Each structure stands twice: as structure tokens, then as C-alpha cells.
Amino acid sequence: MNEDGRRYESLSAPEWPIRESIAEYETGWYTGGYDRVEQPDGSIKKYYWAELATAVVIIAIADDSIIFVEQYRPTIRETHLELPAGVVETNESFTSAGKRELREETGFEANNLLLLQDLWCSTGMLRHRRGFVLATDLRPVEQTLDDNEFLSVHSVPVADAIEVARAGPTNDATVEGILLASEEGLL
């Protein structure tokens, strides 16, 4: 049980018996560990995992533009033009987290929020769930960045969004968010 103020998903009952589940790398950002699992052939295997709090990615559409943020990502040492995103807090829904993150990161308050999709990420390793939230009916308010957020806000024409999202350097959250919006007929 994490009590760091962030939302984590509960796991289903396992289909393969778990002999042991050990958390052994606590970073304050994610937790690393392993489960010793009994496979269908009776063999035992250690499956290493890393648990990261649930995230929300926001597709915010105003008139004929989508809001992107340009942000340096120290983990991969690259700057990406990407969709706004952030961690969901305990007891927040995807839509309430999306509304808060969009306001904090970009200074836009959204009156309409809709969860388009939620899913697990990189399931060979991560315990990390991500929701994609559509935000519309926007009005400018005050941007309130966390003290470790250094980013600039960009407006990308809807007609260019797929090309901008897919152009390198890019990331999964941005490409997937824009393709979901396209699939939903929103672009």
C-alpha cells in the first residue's frame, strides 16, 4: 500500500500462483521488485516489475488547435513537444486529474472532460496505468507549475497534430493520445 498521495491501481487475483512478492527498490518515484510465480508447466520464475503511479494524458482542443507542451525529459535526455500529462492523485478520477494537470501545466481551465481510453503500459515490466482525457471548452486562467516543471506551452493546428505528434523525437503518450483523438473523429 502506497501512501505517497498518488493513485495506484489494485491488481486482479493472479491466474498463476504467486509464491512470493518482494518490493526491494524504493525510490520515492517508483518501486522495483519481483514476484516468484508458478508457471503453467510447474516451473518457478521471477518476474521483475516496477510500479509507477497512474498517469493522465490530456488532449485539449480549443477552436482548431491542440495544446502541446515542450519539455526536457531528463530520463531520456531529450526535449519533446508532447501532450500535457501528469500523475493522478489519490482519490482523483482520470478526468479530475486531467482538469487539474491541464490548468497547472498550461493555464487552461477545461469545462468539458471525457475519458477516451485507459490501459496498462509496457506490461512486460511496468505496473503503470494511463488514462487519456479529452478536454474541451477551455478558458485561460493562471499557470501554476510545480517547482520541477520547466516547460513552454504551444498551440498546434488540429490539421497538423498527427504529423507533429509522430515526428521525432517523440513518445508513446503523445502519439497514442493524438491517434485516439483522430480515431474518435475529433481532429
Add this chain to the structure above:
Amino acid sequence: MNEDGRRYESLSAPEWPIRESIAEYETGWYTGGYDRVEQPDGSIKKYYWAELATAVVIIAIADDSIIFVEQYRPTIRETHLELPAGVVETNESFTSAGKRELREETGFEANNLLLLQDLWCSTGMLRHRRGFVLATDLRPVEQTLDDNEFLSVHSVPVADAIEVARAGPTNDATVEGILLASEEGLL
């Protein structure tokens, strides 16, 4: 430098100075660690990361069907109907890895392979790159599963692929692969 037979991407020169980079959790599957980074305001922050070898996801289309695999994922304790995927080996391209993984997991040999997209995943935490490969011109050969692969192969009509991919429980690699194929006009 990893020498485990798997492919890892080299990182760009950092835009923010790195004071220290420490790998401290070696699992044999992924490596956890942190960089102490000087932020634009001069403050120092530890950015924790986890490095996982590069992966390939395969969208294999034969006639009017797409090949899915049904597989239990011990990390999240769920069975997903998902696109075939696997780790890229050292010196493999995305397309050669996609060809090999498709043959091993599903028993289909593809004669045409095309990289549709590659990108970084979960960039707030992971150093993990993923490529999406289209595989066509398929013929059945012998399936050769690794000894920790327990999966069944399914054929999903192209017309149902988006609905099947998006229906829960699902994962990012599968949704993104199918949406990319749709965006490219392949479905």
C-alpha cells in the same frame, strides 16, 4: 554498457548538466538508477529512471485478419489479447526483430516488413524504446516459443481490430499498434 544480448539505445548529450549517474538496481531484466541533474534554476534534482531493452511490436496482416496473441502478463496479473511483441536483440533492426519474434511467437514467416513508427515509452521514468513493425506476405512455418512463453495465437478480422484492441483489459502497445495501422490506411 549492457552486454546481455539485448539492444539498448544510446542517449543524446544532456541539455541539463548531469552531476552523477548511478545504476543501483540490476535485475537481469531491467536496471534501475538515477541521475543527479542541474535544473535550469540551478537546483539539483535526482531523476530516477529504469532502463529496459528496446522492444518491437508487430502488426501482422494476412488477408482480412490481424494476428493477435492471448497471453497472461504476470506483472499486472491479467491476460491480454494483444499484438505480438518482444525484445530486440543486439545488432537487430526493428524489422529483423519483428520478423524473428513473429515467427517464434506465432509461427508466421513474413516476407514484407516495414517500420511504421519508433518512439520512447513512459518518458517520465523509462529508458525504453519501442518500434511498431508492419508485417505482410505471411506464410505458416513452425512456432518456436521461448520456455517462458505461454500463449495462444488468434486471428482477428481487420474490421474488428480497433474494437478488440481498445476493449479492456488492454495495453498501450496493442492500442497504439492498431491505431497506427489505421492511421496508415491499412485497416
